[in-house]
Structures are given as C-alpha cells and as structure tokens.
C-alpha cells in the first residue's frame with residue numbers, strides 16, 4: 039500500500055479516487071473506517087481513500103474521526119498520506135481543515151506541509167494565495183451563499199489563519215514556475231522560519247506536477263484532488279481502477295435509473311433545470327420536511343409507476359439565494375433533515391429496483407451512501423472531471439453510483455452520465 043487518503047466528504051473521496059485511478063494507481067474507496075483492512079489489502083489496491091463525513095461535523099468529532107482513519111491507514115501499511123478537502127476550501131471559521139491538518143501532522147510528528155486547493159481541471163486556481171473559480175474570486179461566487187459552509191473570503195492564507203494557531207505562509211507563483219527544486223528550497227526556508235503551513239499558488243497542471251515533485255519527502259500533503267497528478271513519478275500507461283478486469287471487481291446489475299439532488303450549488307441548479315425539461319421531476323419541499331410531513335412515502339409513491347420508463351429526478355435543490363432568504367424561517371437542522379429525507383428516498387428507490395443512481399452534493403451523498411449500507415466503492419469510468427461512476431461494495435447487489443460534487447459537471451450532466459456506463 040503506497041498512499042492512504044482521508045477525504046472530508048464522499049463526493050470529494052470519489053473525486054480523489056478517480057484522479058488517482060487516472061494516474062494508473064490502483065485505488066479503492068472505503069466508506070468510513072472499516073473494521074478490518076483484509077479486504078482492502080487483498081484487493082491489491084495501491085491507494086485507499088477513506089471517505090468521512092467530517093467537513094461540517096463539530097471540530098472535535100472531525101479531528102477524532104480523521105485520527106482514527108490515520109491509525110487504520112498506518113496499520114494496513116500506508117507510507118504516505120493525503121488529506122483531501124474541497125477545491126473551494128469549504129469550511130467554517132472554526133474548521134475543519136485547519137484543526138484536522140494540525141492533528142494529522144502532530145500524529146505523524148511533522149512540522150511542515152502544504153495547503154493546495156487548486157484544481158485547474160475544474161477551474162479552481164490559486165493566485166497570490168487567492169482562490170479563484172474561473173476568473174471569479176471564491177467569495178464572489180455562489181459559495182458565499184452555501185447553506186453549510188458559506189465562503190466569505192478568497193484568501194486561503196487568511197482562511198487558514200482563522201482555523202489554526204500555527205503559522206501560515208505562501209509560496210507564490212513566481213517560485214512555483216521555477217520548478218520542484220526551487221519550490222523545495224522555499225519549503226525549507228519557510229519551515230526554518232517557523233511556518234507550518236504553506237499555501238501554494240497553482241495555475242495549471244504543470245504547476246501541480248512541480249508542486250507534487252517538491253512534496254516527495256512530505257509524509258502528508260493536504261490538498262484538493264488536484265495534487266494527485268503530481269504524486270506519481272511517471273503517470274502509468276492507462277487508468278487503472280479495480281473495475282478493470284480485476285477478480286474482485288463487482289459487476290453492477292443495471293436496473294432502473296434515478297437522480298437525487300440535495301446540492302444547492304450553482305452547477306447543480308443548472309443541471310436540475312436541464313433535467314427537469316426531460317425527466318419526470320419530484321421537488322422535495324424543505325418546508326414540508328420541516329413540518330414533519332411524510333415526504334418519503336409521497337416521493338416513492340410518485341416514483342414507482344415511472345421507473346420502468348426512464349430516469350426520474352428528485353431534488354431539494356433550490357437557487358442559493360432562495361436558501362439564504364429562507365434560512366431565518368427554517369430551523370437550523372433543516373439541511374440535515376433534508377439529507378435524511380433524501381437518504382430514505384434513496385433506500386426506497388433501490389428497494390423498488392433502482393440500480394443506477396446519481397447523487398448530487400457531498401453531504402447528501404454521505405447520507406445516501408450511509409443509508410444504503412455501502413462499505414466501499416470501486417472506481418469506474420469518469421463521467422466528467424472529478425466524477426466517476428462507482429460500483430458499490432457491501433450492498434446486497436452492486437449498484438452503479440455517481441456521487442457528484444455540487445459544483446462539478448456540465449449542464450447536461452444528469453442527461454449524459456448514463457452513456458458513460460459500460
């Protein structure tokens with residue numbers, strides 16, 4: 039086992055796993071910390087991604103779960119570690135990126151690592167320490183109105199300083215452009231000056247390759263999935279997932295198709311709009327959920343006669359500005375109650391024969407995957423950057439599941455994704 043990864047949400051986990059597979063690294067994703075490592079070791083995986091649901095958990099919980107994951111990864115023989123967070127640095131002023139990174143470093147006896155959220159394949163770059171989505175600074179995107187992790191600053195150095203007592207510095211693009219040796223020298227200088235976290239500028243994959251090379255001696259990196267391309271010496275000839283002719287690969291059985299959207303991100307809103315024009319659609323009303331109405335039974339009753347004819351769409355998704363406007367009128371636990379509702383709907387849909395399911399949103403995916411009893415995911419073909427099809431492990435029959443990050447994918451994602459299934 040080469041690489042042990044800890045992802046702070048489930049879509050982020052498949053994003054990273056897919057990036058590793060694309061580098062030719064045989065990768066498996068597990069859901070939470072498994073009881074035993076036997077199955078993962080037997081699978082021949084060279085990287086394992088533990089997907090946690092810690093992005094918005096209370097800080098102490100997030101730290102404890104991440105440390106438990108680290109211990110498990112060490113026990114099964116991992117030698118290097120990767121803490122994966124969101125390419126839009128989704129977090130609150132209290133955390134959880136800073137506290138989790140600090141705790142992992144303490145456990146590994148480290149005094150320096152990188153903070154590298156750049157993901158150019160999806161338009162996320164870091165310039166002078168500021169995170170951009172396309173050309174828009176993070177705090178001017180719809181992330182400002184995110185229901186759980188509203189991002190009000192684009193400056194990653196400042197964001198990190200809110201979350202850690204440790205010193206945070208910057209490796210600017212002028213240094214990055216000079217290649218791995220120069221970057222490594224800068225790491226050394228920052229470290230000698232007592233800097234524990236270096237935010238690293240990156241504008242494209244070339245930069246990430248150089249940063250990855252410069253990180254070769256760091257037992258732990260912290261990053262979005264972008265840095266995965268820099269972690270192997272030479273990318274291998276072709277993608278390599280456990281689904282590629284591997285004896286332990288599950289085979290998805292087909293079955294009816296459904297899309298469940300719980301993300302209120304801009305991309306998901308556009309994708310819901312596009313799919314509404316084509317698929318029968320059931321809007322999950324947050325007010326009905328909060329009033330305690332039996333939305334799950336209503337949704338399943340609606341879906342049952344439709345499933346034979348093609349995909350159905352069920353969504354709580356609403357434009358972020360509506361969510362913000364309604365926030366003061368709804369209880370604080372509304373997001374998690376919606377997650378529970380969508381998770382119960384997912385279980386009902388699978389019981390009614392759905393075998394191919396797309397879920398939009400990281401927290402939503404965490405809830406759905408939990409309710410389906412999924413213990414692991416084998417990584418299948420990529421639908422769009424950062425979103426692969428996966429085959430479930432641990433369910434009574436393997437399902438084809440796509441966990442889509444809120445802001446990933448083109449407008450037609452929900453319409454086109456099925457074509458990428460073998």
Ligand SMILES: Nc1ncnc2c1ncn2[C@@H]1O[C@H](COP(=O)(O)OP(=O)(O)OP(=O)(O)O)[C@@H](O)[C@H]1O
Nearest residue numbers: 300301302303354373376377399400401402443444
């Ligand atoms: N109409 C709504 N009003 C309030 N909250 C909602 C509504 N619809 C969904 N939610 C909640 O918003 C949260 C969206 O988070 P989620 O992580 O699923 O999506 P995302 O942040 O867009 O995705 P990602 O984390 O992959 O970027 C969930 O907790 C969900 O239950």
Ligand SMILES: O=C(O)[C@@H](O)C(=O)CO
Nearest residue numbers: 050053124125262400443
């Ligand atoms: O990094 C990203 O943007 C995604 O993998 C993600 O974490 C969304 O939840």
